[in-house]
Amino acid sequence: MSVQLSYQDLGSGEPIVILHGLFGSKRNWSAIAKRLSAHNRVLTVDMRNHGESPWIDGMDYRDMSADVADFIKRHALGSCTVIGHSMGGKAAMTLALTHPELVARLVVVDIAPVERETGFGAYIEAMAEVPLAMCDSRNDIEEHLADVVRDKMVRSFLVQNVVREETGFRWRINLAALDAGMDQIADFPAPDHHQSYNNRTLFVAGARSDYIQPHHLADITRLFPKADIAHIPDAGHWLHAEAPEVFLRELTAFLGA
Structure with a gap:
């Protein structure tokens, strides 16, 4: 069962949808969204059980990606850029793999398409x-x-x-x-056999974070064959807050390419 997500809508132009991570909200991305809104329509959402979005049992990424798919369709965004951090990154990857027609470009912030214990x-x-x-x-x-x-x-x-x-x-x-739902949040749903997302993808990793490691590269390239990986120096898991200017440079270079 999908839920209608609370959101903030800024700017105009080609749409960008931003998905926050665990314990986050659309407010955490306000500064980044404001900068991006100079050239794009930017919609930041509250994921289920976060912010001002509805509370509901279940934190499976298939359900969370269905929430986002319904959001994109309801707002007639067409095929848009989707940016997701951590938990939101896993939801964004699941969306790209299951509904590639809705995702023109994908940006995954400091998370890999693998199971990982969060410790949270x-x-x-x-x-x-x-x-x-x-x-x-x-x-x-x-x-x-x-x-x-x-x-x-x-x-x-x-x-x-x-x-x-x-x-x-x-x-x-x-x-x-x-x-x-912590076991579901730590997990990553296994895609169907030979399933992949074949549009341009950027993985952005914090240099002081271990969420994206060298041994994850095989899974990343298998599922996202057009992926590039950028590392943000001196930044940890919340790199968009720790090094926003460097993160924005990587992001705008990817979006403008």
Whole structure:
């Protein structure tokens, strides 16, 4: 069952759809989307169980890619460029493999088409245990996460998922569904025999990240035979936030080629 995804729509021209990663939202890509919107129509979406999109059981990439396929068709975008980071990158790859007619070009940000344990289950448990009713500020929430989430940048990223209402704070992500779906998020659905995506593809890897490794190259080229791989120096997994200018240079060069 697919869901209608919340989105932001900027600019005009050939459409670009951006899919965020686990614990992310369309807001995380606002700066990149604004820059790209100078020459393109850019639609950033909230994936299921994230941001302002509906909550629903199931985090299978076939279902997530179906959400995006329905989004592209509903907005009559035709064949468009799809950019996906991490979890969103796996959803984008699944979409390209199953609905290549909807994907003119593909950009995969710091993820490979392989199963990978995320290690993020502990983060979800820590987030669920934060006593939000006793917290007066986002700093309080960060302090409750500090023992498990040691990296301050990651803590700040996670706390972007907190919403303050009249009755106090709440999480805008569906922690229960993400926890139940962690095995699916770590997985990558095996494509049909001999299935591949034959349009231009760019994989962008953070040089300090291990999400794309040399031994992944065989899987990448088998499924995406026209793929190029770019590495962003001094950047980790969230490279679009850590090195936005370098990332944009790689991206605009690919889009303009």
